[in-house]
Amino acid sequence: MPLKTLLQYGLPGFPLALLSLPVYVYVPQLYTASYGWSLTAIGLILLASRVADAFFDPWFGAWLDKQQHPARFALIFTLATLPVNLGFWLLFHPLQTVPAISLCAGLLLVYLGFSSATIALQSWGAILGNTPQTRLQLTSAREFAGLCGVITASLWTYWFSAAAVFQILMVSCVLSVFAIWRLYASHPAEIVHASSQNAGSSHSLSIFQANxxxxxxxxxxxxxxxxxxxxxxFLFYAADVLQRPDQAGLLLLLYFVCAALSVPAWNCLGRRWHEARAWQAGMWLAIASFSTVCFLGAGDLLLFALVCAGSGFALGADLALPSALLAGVIRQQQDSGQEGWYFGLWNWLSKMNLALAAGLAMPLLSLAGYAPGRQDAQAVSALILAYAVLPCALKLLAWLRLYRSSLTTV
Structure with missing residues (x-):
């Protein structure tokens, strides 16, 4: 696929990822530090917002599939940038008298705009990627641009603040809208074909009947x-286990830089081995890297930097390969025209993952005796158990599920 097409398709992933780091990482800390809210309260608000937003995704994906306008993907992305920018502003410039309203409204606006733009972009990529090689190229281009957005946010927040990301978010949205309209002008035929295929298609959970x-x-x-x-x-671990909160920004930067550098390598391995086998290798690398966190303590900054590098390299597999696999599944099941439905469910699941992580991990940590700022043995042990041991166990279960699947035939 021409480099120009990959750049036009990948660039819109930049602003979508640019806002993810401040929202997911800095919002909990901002509202606990500024307003004294408990981890349980923050976790429950994040959980409720994510659940409310998540159920929008399948409906929106099904609705998108039924639209016959050839420019539907470009239109949706353009309109979605408006609530994204407004919601981000509310989150980091809350109304001082009613910060809870700013938090809830800001989260919903960001999530709904993010959902609409993401599903449109992913569905478009599945239509354009009509071979295993092109679907890997398109997914890698989108995720590489996304990682560049996260890296930019890391650098920006390190030198300025999380709220200052808003400035570059607005500029990047304008550039991305321009790129996505240029992409539509270059590839209208594929979208017209998809529009004709999806006419009269039914959307149901029967897609899960296929193994x-x-x-x-x-x-x-x-x-x-x-x-x-x-x-x-992450920020709680850096502050209360490593006891180096001042280096959290650099550690995050290292993590995402390694992920971005790894995307071409996982792209190559996916084409050589198959996406499923390459993803299995990425899971093993993540487990091998992250399991060493259990043995680290205060001041082990250099060793934890190596963990960030290894797990960041493994993150590239999680970003570049699963979406390409899903595009292959859609084609194998001959469900062209239902890309929005598949990716709507995919994003619903992704958000439920984040909701469960925020809504369950934080309250469970509070019950186990941990609170931000506590550095006694009981609190540190509870934090390490939640931060490292539980994720490694879940990653191993994911590897077993993938190993015993039939996805290598996609």
Whole structure:
């Protein structure tokens, strides 16, 4: 696929990922530090917001499939940038008298805009990727641009603040809208063809009757929860176990830089071995890297940096390979025209993973005796158990599910 097409398709992933780091990582800390809210309260609000938003995704995906307008993907992405920017502003510039309203409204706006844009972009990629090689190229381009967005957010928040990301978010949205309309101008025929195929298609959970579809979604759920828990607890681990909160930004930067550098390698392995086998290798690398966290303590900054590098390299597999596998499953099941439905369910599952991580891990940590700032043995042990041991166990279950599946035939 021409480099120009890959750049046009991948660029819109930049602003979508740019907001993810501040929202997922800095919002819990901001509202606990500024307003004294408990981890349980923050976790429950994140859980409720995610659940409310998650049930929008399958409905939106089915609705998108039924639209006959050839420019539907470009239109949806353009409109979705509006609530994304407004919600981000509310989250980091809350109304001082009613911060709870700002938090809830900001989360819902960001999530709904993010959902609409993401499903449109993923569905479009599944239509354009008509061979295993092109679907890997498109997925890798989108995720590489997304990682560049996260890296930019890491650098920006390190030098400025999480709220300052809003400035670059607005600029990148404008550039991405321009790129996505150029992509539509270059590839209208594929979208017209998809529009004719989806006419009269029915959307139901019967897609899970196919073993390949069911196994892929099960693997994605287990693997997603395993990845979401450490992301939710990272800042607390850096502050209360490593006792180096001042270096959290650099550690995050290292993690995402290694992930971005690894995407071409996982792309190559996916084409050489098959996406499913390459993903299995990525899971093993993640387990091998992250299991060493159990043996680290205060001041082990260099050793933890090596963990961040190894697990960041493994993250590239989680980003580049599963979506490409899903595009292959859609074609294998001859369900072209239902890309929005498949990716709507896919995003619903992804959000439930994040909701469970935030809504369950934080309250369970509170019950186990941990609170931000506590560094006694009981609190540290509870945090390490939740941050490292539980994710490794879930990642191993995900590997077993993928190993016993039939996805290598996709």
């Amino acid at each position: 390949t579809t069911r196994h892929l979604y099960q693997t994605f759920a287990l693997n997603g929860i395993a990845s979401a828990i450490p992301a939710t607890l």
